[in-house]
Amino acid sequence: MLDDTHSVDLTKQDLELIEAALQTQEKILSVQSRAGGSAARERLNILKGLMRRLRRQTPAPQSAPAPSWSQAARQLFF
Numbered sequence: 001m002l003d004d005t006h007s008v009d010l011t012k013q014d015l016e017l018i019e020a021a022l023q024t025q026e027k028i029l030s031v032q033s034r035a036g037g038s039a040a041r042e043r044l045n046i047l048k049g050l051m052r053r054l055r056r057q058t059p060a061p062q063s064a065p066a067p068s069w070s071q072a073a074r075q076l077f078f
Helices: 011-034 038-057 068-078
Strands: none
Touching: 011 038
16 A cells, blocks of 8 residues: 655644634534535544544644642632
8 A cells, every 4th residue: 555645834823723623514514414415424434543643643733831839729719
């Protein structure tokens, strides 16, 4: 089987924009497939697979530092 993938240089913002557009397309295809469109259902399944691959390849967001004990205790009481 041939590996038909290509390397593309995208920024994090580019990936976020692409993911947002794909989420919109997912909503549209979901409505169409519920209305009985078998072609829309096939495209929706393909789109969901693409979104899973995109999420796996998107860098994880930088996590904030863990709160200190005093901050955690303050959140419990306020």
